[in-house]
Amino acid sequence: MASKDWDVVIGLEVHAQLNTRTKLFSHAETSFGAEANTHTTPLCQGHPGTLPVLNKEALHKAIQAGLALSCQINEVSRFDRKNYFYPDLPKAYQITQYQHPICSKGSLSISIKDPKAGEYEKTVGITRIHIEEDAGKLMHGGSAGIAESYVDLNRAGTPLIEIVSEPEIYSPLEAVAYLQKIRAVLLYVGVSDCNMEEGSLRCDANISLKPKGSTTLGNRTEIKNMNTFKGLQAALEYEIKRQAEVLEEGGKIVTETLLFDAAERKTRSMRSKEEAHDYRYFPEPDLPPVRVTKKEVADILATLPELPDAKKNRFVKDFGLSVYDADVLVADKPLASYYEKAVAAYPAEPKKICNWITTEVAAILNEKQISIAEFSVKAEAMASLVQLIAEGTISGKIAKDVFPEMVASGKMPEQIVNEKGLKVVQDDGLIRSICEKIVAGNPDSVAKYKSGNKNIFGFFVGGVMKETKGQANPKLVNEILTKLLG
Amino acid sequence: MDFSKLTLAAALRGLKKKDFTPGEILAHFVSRIEADQKRPDSLNAVIGLHPETARAKMASVRPDSLLAGLPVLVKDNMNVEGLPVTCGSKILEGYVSPYTGGALERLVENGGLIYGRTNMDEFAMGSSNETSSYGPARNPVNRDYIPGGSSGGAAAAVAGDLALAALGSDTGGSIRQPAACCGVVGLKPTYGRVSRYGLVAFGSSLDQIGPIAKTVEDTAILLKAIAGHDKRDSTSSDRAVPDYVQSLQAPASAFLKGKKIGLPKEYFTKDLSQEIQKRLDTVIDFYKKQGAEMIPVSLPTSEYGIGCYYIIATAEASANLARFDGIRYGRRSKSAKDLKEVYFKSRSEGFGLEVKRRILLGTYVLSSGYYDAYYLKAMKVRRVIKNDFDAVLKQVDFILTPMMPDPVFKIGEKSADPIKMYLSDIYTVSLNLAGVPGISVPCGKDSKGMPIGFQLVAGHFEEEKLLQAAHAYDKEVNAHG
Numbered sequence: 018m019a020s021k022d023w024d025v026v027i028g029l030e031v032h033a034q035l036n037t038r039t040k041l042f043s044h045a046e047t048s049f050g051a052e053a054n055t056h057t058t059p060l061c062q063g064h065p066g067t068l069p070v071l072n073k074e075a076l077h078k079a080i081q082a083g084l085a086l087s088c089q090i091n092e093v094s095r096f097d098r099k100n101y102f103y104p105d106l107p108k109a110y111q112i113t114q115y116q117h118p119i120c121s122k123g124s125l126s127i128s129i130k131d132p133k134a135g136e137y138e139k140t141v142g143i144t145r146i147h148i149e150e151d152a153g154k155l156m157h158g159g160s161a162g163i164a165e166s167y168v169d170l171n172r173a174g175t176p177l178i179e180i181v182s183e184p185e186i187y188s189p190l191e192a193v194a195y196l197q198k199i200r201a202v203l204l205y206v207g208v209s210d211c212n213m214e215e216g217s218l219r220c221d222a223n224i225s226l227k228p229k230g231s232t233t234l235g236n237r238t239e240i241k242n243m244n245t246f247k248g249l250q251a252a253l254e255y256e257i258k259r260q261a262e263v264l265e266e267g268g269k270i271v272t273e274t275l276l277f278d279a280a281e282r283k284t285r286s287m288r289s290k291e292e293a294h295d296y297r298y299f300p301e302p303d304l305p306p307v308r309v310t311k312k313e314v315a316d317i318l319a320t321l322p323e324l325p326d327a328k329k330n331r332f333v334k335d336f337g338l339s340v341y342d343a344d345v346l347v348a349d350k351p352l353a354s355y356y357e358k359a360v361a362a363y364p365a366e367p368k369k370i371c372n373w374i375t376t377e378v379a380a381i382l383n384e385k386q387i388s389i390a391e392f393s394v395k396a397e398a399m400a401s402l403v404q405l406i407a408e409g410t411i412s413g414k415i416a417k418d419v420f421p422e423m424v425a426s427g428k429m430p431e432q433i434v435n436e437k438g439l440k441v442v443q444d445d446g447l448i449r450s451i452c453e454k455i456v457a458g459n460p461d462s463v464a465k466y467k468s469g470n471k472n473i474f475g476f477f478v479g480g481v482m483k484e485t486k487g488q489a490n491p492k493l494v495n496e497i498l499t500k501l502l503g
Numbered sequence: 504m505d506f507s508k509l510t511l512a513a514a515l516r517g518l519k520k521k522d523f524t525p526g527e528i529l530a531h532f533v534s535r536i537e538a539d540q541k542r543p544d545s546l547n548a549v550i551g552l553h554p555e556t557a558r559a560k561m562a563s564v565r566p567d568s569l570l571a572g573l574p575v576l577v578k579d580n581m582n583v584e585g586l587p588v589t590c591g592s593k594i595l596e597g598y599v600s601p602y603t604g605g606a607l608e609r610l611v612e613n614g615g616l617i618y619g620r621t622n623m624d625e626f627a628m629g630s631s632n633e634t635s636s637y638g639p640a641r642n643p644v645n646r647d648y649i650p651g652g653s654s655g656g657a658a659a660a661v662a663g664d665l666a667l668a669a670l671g672s673d674t675g676g677s678i679r680q681p682a683a684c685c686g687v688v689g690l691k692p693t694y695g696r697v698s699r700y701g702l703v704a705f706g707s708s709l710d711q712i713g714p715i716a717k718t719v720e721d722t723a724i725l726l727k728a729i730a731g732h733d734k735r736d737s738t739s740s741d742r743a744v745p746d747y748v749q750s751l752q753a754p755a756s757a758f759l760k761g762k763k764i765g766l767p768k769e770y771f772t773k774d775l776s777q778e779i780q781k782r783l784d785t786v787i788d789f790y791k792k793q794g795a796e797m798i799p800v801s802l803p804t805s806e807y808g809i810g811c812y813y814i815i816a817t818a819e820a821s822a823n824l825a826r827f828d829g830i831r832y833g834r835r836s837k838s839a840k841d842l843k844e845v846y847f848k849s850r851s852e853g854f855g856l857e858v859k860r861r862i863l864l865g866t867y868v869l870s871s872g873y874y875d876a877y878y879l880k881a882m883k884v885r886r887v888i889k890n891d892f893d894a895v896l897k898q899v900d901f902i903l904t905p906m907m908p909d910p911v912f913k914i915g916e917k918s919a920d921p922i923k924m925y926l927s928d929i930y931t932v933s934l935n936l937a938g939v940p941g942i943s944v945p946c947g948k949d950s951k952g953m954p955i956g957f958q959l960v961a962g963h964f965e966e967e968k969l970l971q972a973a974h975a976y977d978k979e980v981n982a983h984g
Contacts, residue, residue, distance in 0.1 A: 059601050063826040065590070065703040066582045066604055068736050098822050100869070102846055109825030166842075168830065297869035299878060302707035302819055304737050 023226040023261055026234060027192050027253065028184035031199050032177050033209040034151065034217040035078045041150045041176035042069030042112065049215050053169040061174045063107030068303050075176035076307065078208040079119050079148045080317050082178055085206045085324055086143050086199075088123030090314045094147075096301035101294055104168050105153040113179075115298045118147035119307065125182075125202070126326060127194040128344050134188075136341060141195055142183035151175040178208075184223065184234070189253035193246050196220055197348065201325050205350050213244055220249060225270065226260045235260075236270040240284055243277045252277040256284050328353055336360065336367035345375050352389045358396035363404045370403050381424055393427045402430040412491055415439050441490045448481070448489050452497045455480040466502055474498065506531045507664035510983065511573065511721035514667055518571040525564065525572025528667075529557050529618055532574055536619065536665045544646045548659040549619045550579045550637050551587055557616035568614030569728050576669040578657050579620040580627055581607055581712065582701040586617075590703050591625040591635035591653075594827045594834050594853025604701010605733035606670070606712045613728040621669060622656030625855045626824060627677055627705045629653050630927055633918045634857040642685055644953060647913050651681030657715045658685040668725055669715045674706045675812050676931025678713045679943035683906035683956025686945045688977065689715045690722045690970075693963045694938035695740035697726075698733030704823040706816035708738075709935040718983035719944060719974040723747040726966060745967045755975035760794035762972065765899035769805035770930060776909050782947040782955045783905055789976055790903070798899050802891045805933065807884050812932035813925060814868045814881035821865030827853065860921060885936050892937040893962075901972055902960040904930050906943050911953040930958060940966050942973045945981060 039046055043060040060067035083090055097115035123143035130136050153173035159165035180199060186192050200211045200218060211218040225237035240256060243249045260270055275284040323331075325347045332343040332353075346353045356374055360367045378399070382392060402419065405411050411419065411434055422433045434440055442448060455477055456463060466473050481494050506514060506528050517523055533554045539545050557574055564572040577583065580590045582600040589595045607617065622640040624632050632640040632655025640655040642648040643663030650659040654671025658681035661669050671678040673691035682689025690713045697712045704710060714725030727748055732741040766787070771780065787797055829835035829849030836848030854862070868877035895902060908929055917924050934941040940963075943956040961969035977983045 062831055064601060064832065065588070065595075065826065066580075066600075066701045067602075068700050068738075070735060070737050100822050100825060102825065102828060104830050104842065107826065107831060109828055110822050295871040297822075297866065297871070297874070299818060299822070299869055299874075302738075303704075 022229055023257075023264070024229050024231070025187050025257055026184045026225050026227060026237075027186035027188075028223040029182045029186060029192060029195060030221045030223070031180045031182075031196065032219040032221075033082070033180070033199075033203055033211060035075050035176040035178060036207075036209055036217075037072055037074045037078065037176055039072055039074075040174035041072050041075050041148065043174050045174065047175050048171050049217070051171055053167070054171060056171040057173070061107065061170050063109070069112060069301075071304060071307070072176060075148060076119070076309075077317060078176075079146065079178050080309065080314065081206050081321060082180075082203060082208050083120030083123065083146050084314070084318050084321060085202050086120075086123040086125055086146065086180065088120035088143060088146055090120055090309060091117065092309055092311070093117065094119040094307045094309075096304045096307070097298045098301050099296045099298055101296060103152070104166065105155050105170075105173065107153065107170055107173050111150060111152065112301055112304070113149035114147035116300070117306075118145045119309075120146035125195065125198055127191065127198045128340065129188075129190055129194045130341065131188070131190050138340075139191070141185045141191075144181045144183050146178055146180050149177050149179060151177050189250045189257070192222065192253055193250050196246060196249060198325070201348050201350070205322060205324055207322070213246075219244075222249065222253060224253060224256050224260070226257065226264060235264075236272050238270065238272065238284075239274045240277055241274060242279075244279065248277060248279055251282045252284055255282060259284065325350075332356075336371070338368060338371050342371050342375060346371065349389065355389050355392075355396045359400040359403075362397045362400035366403050366407050369407065370400060373399055373403060377420055393425075394423050398423055398429050405430055405434065409441060409443070409490060409492075410434070411439055411441055412487070414491075415441070415487060439488060442485050442488045443490055443493075445493065448485070448493055449497055451481050451484050451489070452477075452494065452501055455484070456498070456501050463502065474502070477502070504531070506667070507535065509667065510718050511667045511716050511724060512718065514573060515571055515724070518573065519566070525561055525574070525616060526558070528572075529554060529561075529574045529616065532666055533618065536660075539663065539665060544641065546643055546646070546650075546659045546663050546665065547638050547640045548622055548650075548656040548663060548665055549576065550589060550591070550622050550656065551620040552618070553586060553620070554618050556583070556586060557618035560611060560616055564614045564616065568612075569724065570610070570614035572614055572616055573668060574618045574666070575610060575615045575725075576619045576621050576657060576660050576666045577607060577617055578623050578654050578669070578671045580623060580672060580703040580705075581670065582703070583607055583617055583620075586620065588620070588703065589637070590627070591623045591637055592853065592855065592858070593636045594850070596834050598833050602701065605698030605735055605739075606729040607701060609698070609729050609731060610670070615668075615728055619666075621654070621660055621671075624653035624655065624677075625858050626703070626820070627653040627672055627674055627710075628820070628857050628861050630676065630680055630924055631912075631914070631918065632656060632659075632681070633914060634855055636855055639914050641914065642911065642953070644686060645951070648911050648953060649684060649914050651684030651911070653677040653681075654689070654715060655681045655684075658682050658687055658689065661685070661687045661715050661717060667716065668721065670712055670725070670729070671715050672702055672705075672710055672712050673935065674709045674816060675935050676928050678715060679931055679941055679956075679958060680906060680928070682715055682943040683945070683958075684911045684954060686948075686954030686956070687715060687717055688719050688722050688942065688944055688973075689713065690726060690942045690966070691934060691940060692726060692730065692966055693740075693940045694935070695738055696730050696940070696964065696966065698731070698736045698739050700733050700735040700739075704819075706819045706935070707823060708819060709812075709816055711935075718981070719942070719970060719977040720748075720751055720983065722942070723751055723970045723974070726970075730966075740964070742964055747967055747970050750967050750971055751974050753971065755971070755978065756793050758971050759790065759975055762795045762901065763798050763899040764790055764795050765798050765800035765895050765902045767800050767802045767805065767895070767902060767904065769802055770904045774908055775905055776949075778910060778949045779905050779907065779955055782949075783903075783957055786903065786946050786957045786976065789980060793975060800895045800899060800902070802888075802895060802933070804884065804888045804891050808888060808933040808936060809925060809929055811881045811884045811888060812928070812936055813864065814877050815885060815936070817861045817865030818869050818878050819865070821862045821869065824854075824858070824862055829853075857921065888933055889937040892933070892939055892960075896939070896960075896962040900961070900968065904958045904960065906930060906956040906958045910949040910951065910955070934960060939963055940969055942969055944973050944977055946976075
């Protein structure tokens with residue numbers, strides 16, 4: 018990582034595809050993975066004489082995203098043409114918002130768990146959010162020595178929002194936390210699928226270094242093609258190291274665009290003329306200014322669901338969870354819903370339910386690579402399991418055997434406990450007699466215990482547990498043995 | 504029956520009385536076009552003749568519709584599904600349109616039958632129809648002369664009795680000026696009055712489709728057939744369309760009495776040809792006799808119109824024409840070996856000189872370092888020009904101006920001097936910048952026998968009164984209707 022002489026300054030530009038039914042300016046349906054050029058109209062293909070018409074659903078969703086990110090919604094915004102030639106751009110210009118975006122001056126609070134800096138929260142400013150249309154896709158192929166490229170315009174015209182952060186991100190971990198939080202917020206509001214593999218969520222980073230404490234920003238590089246959270250982190254870590262080396266040798270950072278090579282885990286210069294682009298932005302004459310009234314904004318605000326931070330705060334306050342645990346649950350909206358369902362089914366032990374979900378359940382989801390929606394154990398079942406433990410019906414140890422059975426069979430824990438006869442033995446008399454038997458049968462160990470070896474207590478507990486097939490109430494066993502052994 | 508002697512209005516009356524059929528009218532004009540095309544000095548007004556397209560729709564025409572099966576020519580920059588659309592350019596050779604535009608849909612709904620596509624300056628960039636890659640069109644009054652541009656073919660067809668009705672497009676005068684050159688009537692509607700959906704864009708904030716016909720009454724009928732809101736064009740107005748035809752029934756002198764007509768001093772300078780001034784004087788006399796009051800007015804920013812127009816129009820055009828890149832449709836150079844060559848060769852081969860000139864100019868004025876001085880400045884000047892018109896049109900009902908500073912010239916006379924060509928747009932471009940409607944009406948001939956027209960201007964969406972005022976002159980002096 019960077020030598021301690023440098024401050025790292027990062028800004029992120031996140032593009033999210035809006036999950037509208039039709040495209041931003043045409044009535045072609047949005048799609049993913051469809052047969053090439055089957056979701057286009059003459060407008061999408063850039064045919065002469067066609068004109069854009071703004072999709073109101075896209076505007077609505079952009080405003081929802083802006084409100085969720087605490088932005089000011091601008092009453093008047095405009096579209097502009099961004100001009101360049103590339104085969105995936107059918108009109109040879111992209112309709113975007115350059116001068117007057119729909120949203121400005123937002124913010125996002127993020128939590129970071131940094132092995133060096135510890136756990137902390139910070140707020141990252143959001144400079145602006147604007148609406149623009151996506152380009153098509155190119156595929157390269159060909160045979161017999163002739164290179165061919167193919168243009169698929171299904172994606173061309175899909176609505177995007179571009180979220181630009183202030184350069185207030187100071188480490189790769191903060192960058193990852195920011196991107197994860199953006200994703201969570203957009204998923205909560207329901208405006209995008211945020212699928213990085215499918216490309217409905219993309220991230221570019223701008224990064225520069227400056228001498229520690231200096232107020233002058235250094236030259237920045239832009240990194241593209243980071244398609245996973247780990248990729249984002251690796252790219253930034255590599256670039257920090259690279260820039261530090263250059264600067265420490267007295268060199269200068271060239272302002273350029275770099276591509277992240279996921280295989281090599283490094284950034285590479287694009288070294289092509291495309292960098293010298295003058296986009297010749299000018300206001301889009303085919304579209305009137307976008308006007309939104311205060312009332313319309315207020316109406317849209319009322320449609321927002323509870324956002325991650327509000328949910329997190331509520332979990333901390335109402336359920337006594339730690340901020341970190343609440344964050345983990347809240348990061349995935351379906352997971353948070355699952356948790357709340359479980360707590361509703363058994364309100365007495367919200368912390369314990371949280372623990373089960375963030376450890377045992379999370380492990381299974383990760384191992385099977387599934388989402389909570391696909392998990393075989395219902396929220397009510399998890400609640401039951403915790404209840405059985407809390408009421409002493411089964412021990413925590415037994416529960417760890419019951420749980421995998423629940424996962425495999427989908428059965429309720431009570432059913433499994435009854436079928437297998439796993440209930441904790443509560444009978445005082447029975448336990449007492451077994452304890453007495455074990456103590457009586459091991460005088461040497463008793464002697465060792467009495468002469469100061471306290472660790473051997475476990476031997477007696479083990480003996481009782483073996484006799485009771487692990488179903489003795491551990492608390493009771495401890496009490497009785499302690500009394501017996503003095 | 505010699506339909507060429509009829510006006511559109513007279514032909515409609517005949518159709519409704521069943522004196523003749525749409526098929527007969529169509530056959531007449533098709534054979535006139537075919538005959539003209541055989542001449543070595545053909546008007547070359549029509550790029551594509553499609554009688555079968557008209558015949559295919561003939562059966563579904565309602566006899567009580569506005570146009571009742573009347574055949575109409577359209578400029579070759581308007582999309583009609585299944586027909587080629589070339590914009591007078593090689594770059595769209597072979598291109599067939601996948602859809603029909605809004606104004607033409609309306610035209611057909613109202614009973615119009617499209618039977619051909621007219622010649623034009625390439626991508627509507629020109630004032631003489633000399634930049635077409637299909638060869639120049641000629642003025643039917645004298646075939647050595649230009650018919651004007653860019654809707655030269657449309658005006659020539661109407662004036663040359665190859666059509667009773669044509670639709671052109673006007674970005675900086677391209678309907679009005681050729682109408683004046685050929686001695687017919689041409690109307691540029693208010694920006695937003697007629698749908699641009701389906702019109703191949705040149706200057707998106709300036710373009711409008713409009714009618715070209717023999718009389719003012721004819722253009723009123725055509726405007727009624729195409730005007731109105733189209734939700735596929737976000738710049739189209741949802742204002743109600745008045746009955747332009749009905750309002751022409753009102754008696755002219757009653758209408759004109761007390762109306763104020765502004766004469767902008769900047770338009771009547773010594774740069775205006777004497778011959779044209781003389782004809783304008785007679786027009787002024789006419790309106791005075793009808794009881795209208797002539798008011799000297801000023802449009803102080805007039806001198807900036809050309810500069811402002813050529814910056815904004817070319818800027819928009821440079822972006823609008825970028826889609827012609829040889830990738831998805833149209834001409835792709837056969838010798839292109841890689842992507843760069845596809846772009847460079849297709850566009851170099853496909854575009855003519857004037858189009859290239861304007862694309863370069865438009866790209867320049869938008870480029871980094873020049874945007875503020877040119878494009879941004881021109882947009883600000885545009886606002887001031889519009890304010891000038893708004894202010895004057897508060898004082899007067901109409902503005903009366905010449906159409907051209909000089910008489911119609913011969914083919915080839917000005918084509919070597921693009922600046923001189925641009926300057927001839929001096930009376931027309933400001934209307935597109937301001938968005939106001941204007942109509943060109945014939946008012947006599949020059950010493951060479953070539954037509955002269957005058958221009959009448961009204962406020963935004965005031966086509967109804969504009970047509971009434973123009974009709975008053977046309978009916979009386981030109982004996983039209």
